[in-house]
Every structure is written in C-alpha cells, then in structure tokens.
Amino acid sequence: MPDNWLGRATPQAIAAFMTLTLLVAAPVYAQAPSGSNPTAQAVSERQLLDELQKIEGRVTLPNTAAGLLEQPQGRDYRTFHEGWLPWIGGIAILGILLLLALFYFYRGRIRTLAPESSVRILRFGALERLTHWMTATAFIILAITGLNFIFGKRLLMPLIGADAFSTWSIWAKYAHDFVAWAFMLGILVMLVTWAWDNLPDRHDAHWLRVGGGFFDKTNRTHPPAGRFNTGQKLIFWAVVLGGIAMSISGIFMLFPFAFADINGMQTAQYIHATVGIILIAVLIAHIYIGTLGMEGAYEAMGSGTVDMNWAKEHHSLWVEGQEAKGTIQPRSAAEAAE
Template sequence: MPDNRLGRLIPQAIAAFMALTLLVAAPVYAQTPSGSNPTAQAVSEQQLLDELQKIEGRVTLPNTAAGLLEQPQGRDYRGFHEGWLPWIGGIAITGILLLLALFYFYRGRIRTLAPESNVRILRFNALERLTHWMTATAFIILAVTGLNFIFGKRLLMPLIGADAFSTWSIWAKYAHDFVSWAFMLGILVMLVTWIWDNLPDRHDAHWLKVGGGFFDKTNRTHPPAGRFNTGQKLIFWAVVLGGIALSVSGIFMLFPFAFTDINGMQTAQYIHATVGIILIAVIIAHIYIGTLGMEGAYEAMGSGTVDVNWAKQHHSLWVERQAAKGAIPPRSAAEAAE
C-alpha cells in the first residue's frame, strides 16, 4: 500500500513542479528580447516616397486613380493654386487695366487725320466676322467662368452667399466645358483663314521701332503695314498659340486620366491657368484698341468695311494692294490719297 501511494504521489509532484517552474519562468521570458524585430525590415513611408514619389494602395473602384494615397507634387499644386495663382491673376489683370488707363490719359483716342472719304473698302467678309465674334464670345464666357475658379470663393461668395455661389459655380463649370468646343473651333478657323496675312515681313522691325506710332501725340507717325500691322500679328500669334495651349491642356482636363496620370493632370492645370491669365490680359488690350483706343477700328469687325482714309493711315500697304487688284475704284483711291 505505501508503495502504491508513493507511486501515485511521484507523478503528481513532478507535474506540480513543472507547473511552478513555468509560472516562475514565464514573466522572465516575456521580458527577454526575442533578438529580432518583425517590423525592422519593413519599408517606411518616407522610403516609398523617396523611391516611387508616391504611395498607392489597392482599390476595387473603377477609378484606379483613387488608389493614390499620397504624392508630394499635390502639395506643390495646392500651394500654386491657392497661393501663387491668385497673385499672378490679380497682378496681370489689374496691371493691364492700369497701363491702359495711363496710356489713354497720355495719348487719348487715336484719331483719323483725314476726313472720311465716303469710300468704303471691305476689310473682313462675313465668314471672318462670324469666326471672330464666335471666338470672342466663347473666350469671354470662358474667361468669366475660369476666373470664378480662382477668385470666386474669395470675392463672389462673400457677396452672394454660399448657396448661390454653389449654384453659380455648377452652371459656370457646365458653361466652361461646353463653350470650350466653340472656342477651339474658332481658333482653328482663325489659324487657317489669317495665317498668311500674319507672317512676319520686312516692315515689322520698323513698326516696332516706332511703336506703331502709338506714342506720337502729334499723330503724324504711321508706319507702313499690310492687312495686319505688327501689333495685330503679335496678338494673332498670342491668341493662336495660347489658344492651342489652352485647348490641349483643356482636353486633358475634360477627360481626366484618359491620357496621363495625376502628375500630368496637375501639369495641364498649371499650363491652363497660367496661359489663360496671360491671354485674358492680352485680350483686354485688344478690346481696348479695337473700341475706345482707336477711332474707326470697331467698324472693321462690325460692318466689315472701313473708310479708305482710315485704311490708308493704318494699313497703307494693304490699300495699295487692294487698289492694284481693283478692289478700290482708281479715282476714289486717288481722291482718298490726296
């Protein structure tokens, strides 16, 4: 009997000893470093940014661009759109308005020296005028709605309230997107129609040298010019090249991520906004000289015809060519030249 009892106690004692040993040793093992950190070899966020210039995840949405979680260029673009762009736009637009006001007070309206001859000459046909006014109307709409993206929440929203501004901005975006196609068509037709008359010629250097006679308060300096003088050529190429830049960058934004990634989209917006601001300033100057700045200039795009004496003062070489082609009756042309 004692042997049987001893035999039963020995395994129980061994089991109790082992359990006690584990209880005592467990805290020690828990505090002892394992010797390896499972996250030590993991790639850090900064390493991903340095190597890939972006951090992307996996998404099940059709829009795969939604998987882009972080990219440093986004902060640069936000700084440009919210910081630099309003300053660029404000300085460009107010600057050109101030310069034109100073020029008007210095020079006044540029008058035609000779009295009207009552002889009209066709300057722009119906297709040319239609193209001009379609493109001009489209650009004005695009300029107003485009400036809303830059200055709307700063200047307009405090005046009309958040709800009205939201409604206006939605319709402004629709107008901007749809009217842009008329603008692009107008740029294309203008390029094809007027490119040959806007190529540089040997008279451009002299025109630039005398500033087109604009700064001669005696109104006696009128450098020879063809159908378009050098100033008009500069505006033409600014509109065409600027319009192409706006069109290409605008198509990238009309079809987001169809042609490029997020960085390309941001580049398109840099170009679109900057070129748009510059072109607005150029067109303001063009509107000034075509209306208030020069007597008789508006008639060219209004009725399509101008007085021969006006044409001789501002586009003498073109008048000579028109007379040589028989577009002006010889006697009338001679009377206008007297």
C-alpha cells in the same frame, strides 16, 4: 516541503504552475520601461515617398487612380493653384488694366488725322466677322468661368454665400466645358483664314521701332502696314498659339486620365491656367485698342467696312495692294449703312 516534491509532481501540475507564474509576472514586465520606441523601426511616410514616389492602396473601383493617396507632385500643384496662380492672375490682369489706364491718360484716344471721307471699303467679310465674334464671345465666357476657379471662393463666395456660389460654380463648369468647343473651332478657322496675312514682313521692324505711332501725340506717325500691322500680328499669333495650347490641355482635362496619368493631368492644368491668364491680359489690351483706344477700329469688325482715310493711315500697304489688284470696291457711306 519535501526536497523531492518536484520529482513526484505530475507534468500537468508543473505546466499549471508555470502558466500561473507567467500570468502573475506579465503585468510587472509590461509596466517596466523597455528603453526602446516600438514605432521607431516603422517605415515613415517620408521614406515611402522617397522610395516609391507615391503612396497608394488597392481599390475595387473601376477608376484605379482612386487608390492613389499621396504623391509629391500633388503638393507642388496645390502650392501653385492655391498660392502662385492667384498672384499671377491678379498681377497680370490688374497690371494690364493699370497700364492701359495710364496709356489712355497719356495718349488719349488715337484719332484719324484726315477728316472722314465719303468712301468706305470692305475690310472683313461676313465669315470673318462671324468667326471673330464667335471666338471672342466664347473666350469671354471661358475667361469668366475660368477665373471663377481661381478667384471665386476668395471674392465671390463671401458676397453671395456658399449655396449660391455652389450653384453658380456648377453651371460655370458646364458652360466652360461646352463653350470650349466653339472656341477651339474658332481658333482653327482663324488660323486657316488669317495666317497668311499675319506672316512677318520687312515692315515689322520699323513698326516696332516707332511703337506703331501709338506714343506720338501729334498723331502723325503712321508706319506702313499691310492688312494687319505688327501689333495685330503679335496678338494673332498669341491667340492662335495660346489657343492651341489651351485646347490641347483642355482636352486632357475634359477626358481625365484618358491620355495621361495624374502627373500629366497636373501638367495640363499648369499649362491651361498659365496660358489662360496670359491670353486674358493680351485680349484686354486688344479690346481696348478695338474700342476706346482707336477711333474707327471697331467698325472693321462691326459693319465690316472702314473709312478710306482711316485705312490709308493705319494700313496703307494693304490699301495700295488692293487698289493695284482692283479688289477694293468703294461704297458710299449711305450705301454702307443700308
């Protein structure tokens, strides 16, 4: 080849030669190891979370929260809901049932020491009983449907199958959402109706020291108490304060993202679930005392009247106060049954 071929070559020929050379050499360079990881400099998921505290994209949906892909608090909530919450619920509910069973075998049913008299007195009026039973019924429905969210897929779905469980869960959610309003109304009426009678007084410390007389097998320890004894006061304030906490957190969940962002929604669910479990345990104890645990206790909310001797043993200060004010209207047993 002549020495001056490059000088005589046209620019087009030179460009064509260089392009051909690059095409031939490119696969060789591509196969040669570069010694570096092309993704090493890419931003990791962990870096994004540390920097932004969440990972989200852009969406055209009206619900902008749908663009949130990941946030660390969501992992914490999943750990709580799927891990801690079932254990908390199981220990609280099974634990109170075990304690009540042991107490029953130790103490038996708490009987009235004096024989039943022929006089019955009005303890709770019609409005009070209506409020009690409305709130109690609503809470039982809420407890059953609420526990379904925690234990349903673990305990119920294997027994009835996925399709039946899905149908039941849909209706359980509807029941939970609508019955909640009756529960909230009941809590409000109970607060207005019974708050004054449940305020602490100077007899509460003595009642607590003797355990309300519950552990005295001779059945002769009956500490003085007003309309509600200290145990009933504790249950009342647990139900009212817990009910308020559940009502507020429940409203947050009934209207998602109307009052809080996703972190606020998760906090509402923490509160709602935890307080709900505690209230279930408390009211299991309340139901036990009001039915199997104490003779004559159910009649107070059943017919609204109680035997005079029962009232004097368990609520002596209340009886004395009513007698002093002349507000007790004695009625015979036959009259009360009509």
